[in-house]
Amino acid sequence: MRLAMSGWRGRAVGYEVSAYLLDGVLVDSGFPGARRALLGAVKALAPRGAVITHWHEDHSGNAPALARLGLPLLMHPQCEATLRARPRIGAYRRFVWGRTEPFREGVTVFDVAPLEVVATPGHTADHLVVWDAERRIVASGDLFLGVKVRVAHLHESPLGLVRSLRAIAALEPRILLDAHRGVVENATAMLRAKVAWLEDTMGEVHALAASGYSERAIQRRVLGREPLVGLVSVGEYSKRSLVRAILREEPRQN
Numbered sequence: 001m002r003l004a005m006s007g008w009r010g011r012a013v014g015y016e017v018s019a020y021l022l023d024g025v026l027v028d029s030g031f032p033g034a035r036r037a038l039l040g041a042v043k044a045l046a047p048r049g050a051v052i053t054h055w056h057e058d059h060s061g062n063a064p065a066l067a068r069l070g071l072p073l074l075m076h077p078q079c080e081a082t083l084r085a086r087p088r089i090g091a092y093r094r095f096v097w098g099r100t101e102p103f104r105e106g107v108t109v110f111d112v113a114p115l116e117v118v119a120t121p122g123h124t125a126d127h128l129v130v131w132d133a134e135r136r137i138v139a140s141g142d143l144f145l146g147v148k149v150r151v152a153h154l155h156e157s158p159l160g161l162v163r164s165l166r167a168i169a170a171l172e173p174r175i176l177l178d179a180h181r182g183v184v185e186n187a188t189a190m191l192r193a194k195v196a197w198l199e200d201t202m203g204e205v206h207a208l209a210a211s212g213y214s215e216r217a218i219q220r221r222v223l224g225r226e227p228l229v230g231l232v233s234v235g236e237y238s239k240r241s242l243v244r245a246i247l248r249e250e251p252r253q254n
């Protein structure tokens with residue numbers, strides 16, 4: 001079951017985010033501004049617990065409120081540490097999603113079985129997905145987002161993302177429950193297409209850098225001009241950040 005959430009600010013820039021109920025487990029908690037809708041759904045649906053896929057505010061935004069309800073929670077230890085430290089986020093993210101309140105509550109953990117939680121670092125270091133092996137469905141958080149995603153946050157690890165995408169593709173899922181794209185069919189083929197595109201892109205970026213091209217020139221040649229989100233986020237979530245994140249890591253040795 002999908003719980004789609006958007007606010008007027010998110011709609012203005014074309015963003016919405018979904019949480020999912022998979023085998024009685026809530027996956028993600030929406031952004032802070034969607035608290036009332038999310039808590040209403042939780043009361044009606046009575047999930048057995050919630051998995052927070054990663055610390056970004058459109059996924060963890062209501063984790064503190066869920067903990068206060070006494071709902072068991074599961075997240076990466078690094079995600080919990082980040083929420084407790086409450087990192088500063090860019091102005092555009094505060095504008096679109098709001099900022100997650102500080103996480104002070106204790107966490108009751110729970111067993112997601114028969115589901116499994118799989119660490120999938122890349123988009124963030126603390127990223128998790130939830131795998132339903134019986135139905136071959138993966139609630140994938142921000143692992144996928146699309147085949148050709150030409151923007152990234154500076155803190156992303158493209159190499160890590162490729163490894164995680166390969167690991168999940170190897171499970172041969174049928175369906176991805178993507179936090180922003182919704183339900184994605186042909187999941188295994190889509191994941192493999194993303195791996196191929198990312199590897200090609202990384203190869204081109206490294207090759208141009210080795211030939212002495214500047215970051216800006218590489219961005220223009222490989223990814224094109226900056227989209228609106230790259231400009232309004234002052235480069236935080238941008239094509240330039242993707243180029244920079246790729247160049248920060250070593251070229252892959254095949």
Ligand SMILES: [Zn+2]
Pocket residue numbers: 054056123142
């Ligand atoms: Zn994210």
